[in-house]
Amino acid sequence: MTRANEDCRCRHLAAAAGEAGGGAGGVGEPDPGPGSAAELDRRRFLSRLCVGLGGLVSLVVAAPVVTFVLAPVFRRPRHVWRAVGPVDKFSVGETVEISFRDADARSWAGPIGKSGAWLRRDGQDEFTAFALDCTHLGCPVRWEASAQLFMCPCHGGVYYADGKVAGGPPPHPLIRYQVRVKKGQVEIRTAPLPIM
């Protein structure tokens, strides 16, 4: 029933097209007539033309959009050394939170462009820095000084002072940042969010 309807409409359209062609002056090839093999070929060609052009145009539009959206995936993280304070600011054996600006932060980022780390002074010029992010799923671990443990507020991960897992679901020790002392300043090497 539907098929018959469609056929019917096609023939009607074809007839209309034929008329229009005739009305335009009638110069050139003779009207092949509705439903003829040439007409069907032409229609098949036009359908393919539409689908092809549509696909091509979609590709032309999609290519820059997809590139734009995927770009961050292939952005190489930058690493820079950031000074976080003079050596004397930190006392030996103490673990404190420091913050520094991400290497990749946009100029308009504001506070979100910062990262934090737990920094401990182990000796005269020796420092250890741990990422805040729990290796389980990235929540910020807290240093509980009197218990000498890092504890995560999310799913119960606990770490010893050296970053090793003490309990809970974390699969790895805390991630460490590189630290150095340069010209009396403690410097930390920025790193991307540790995605395990």
Place this chain on the structure above:
Amino acid sequence: MFSLRAIGRWFEDRTGLAGQLGPLLKHPVPPEATWLYVFGSATLTAFLVQIVTGAALAALYVPGTNEAYESLRFIDDGAPVGHLLRGMHFFGASAMVGLAVLHMIRVFLTGSFKFPREVSWLSGSFLLLFTLGMGFTGQLLRFDQNAIWTVVVGAEQAGRTPFIGTWMGRLLLGGPTLGSDTLSRFFSLHVFVLPGLLLALLGLHLHLVLRNGVSEPPRAGRPVDPTVYRGWYHRMLGERGVPFWPDAIWRDAVFGMLVVGVIVLLAWLVGAPELSRPADPTIVQAEPRPDWYFLFYFALLALMPHGLESYVIILGPLLLGAILLLVPLLAPAGERAVRRRPWAVGTVVAGVTIWGALTVSGVHADWSPHFDAKPLPASVVASSNGTVQQGAVLFHDRACIFCHRISGQGGRRGPDLSHIGALLTKDELVIRILNGGYNMPAYGAILAPGELDAIIAFLESRR
């Protein structure tokens, strides 16, 4: 003179809208489709509330990391009815998720996903996925402490994907680390991409209702036979069908009104979740918790055996999605009546029970240390012995109390130690404290000489 009627006639002549929509609205439906059939339209109603309130909120909200929080504060405290609007958007989201799931359960239990309505179920599954996506992306737009850490948790989960994990995580974050690009990206997803996908799929979903008709309430002993179902269905409609407008839609209207009423009432009385502190990834005082409809997953992540995690995080949702999509393809025919489908009932009961239990434990989050636990008062310590008193102080200072409860105070991660002195011997206590356990740190290297004795003395006095 132009009368309204004349204008209407002119408009109808030029557009033919009423002529086309009228029959659609009046399409025949089975007369027995009653109050169980209102959840789908109610989900749509909640979605419309989301579109309208969302558009209004976007007129004030600034999707920039420096201003997002402040602009939300202004919406909450300064803008006229801003607090109400944000509340409506929050409870509208809750309603949309809840009603979509109810709709799905109803469709599953009445077997309405069977022939010829399989694609309705498939499109509905993706509608649910995108709805949850809206919930997840919307949570970051709050841009408080809670919000940014839930996104980090999301990125870390994406990061568990084998081989391309880091890329997946960075795709979500919009860069190597949480930043201003993350917020812009989530804003684009929440306001343009996901609503667009939802609307497109919704068009298909509604078209399918018209094409295949509203499923008739099942009857035991009348299984779906794809070879004859369509003919039978149309004959049944011809004999007994009633027009959707107004015979059936009035129930949708009444229930929809009720839904909107509850959304407005809750928004007015309870309001949207309080914003915590402004987003700052260097502040560790955060207790990230997802919105209620994701709490079950939060709990699952804490409670599952640790070794299984990477598999569950990636394979779990994939498997769940695959099962969902396979439902109508594996069971396209046969009995629809719930009495003849015990496995369907069992699946729903099990699913709802598991979801409920996980949600309740997610609310309590017993695995989280009680960072703010107070020292035990003298009335609880109840001892004049100096060593016992020192042990009680250490029990707090060494963070034992974060995870262990004594006389109703402290955390719940580990066992309640109120009567531990009567349960374990001194040696057993020493072994546990020094070596730790599955979820307990070993305190051997943490306690100073003498501290262990004090803690043991204190614990032994708990009888």
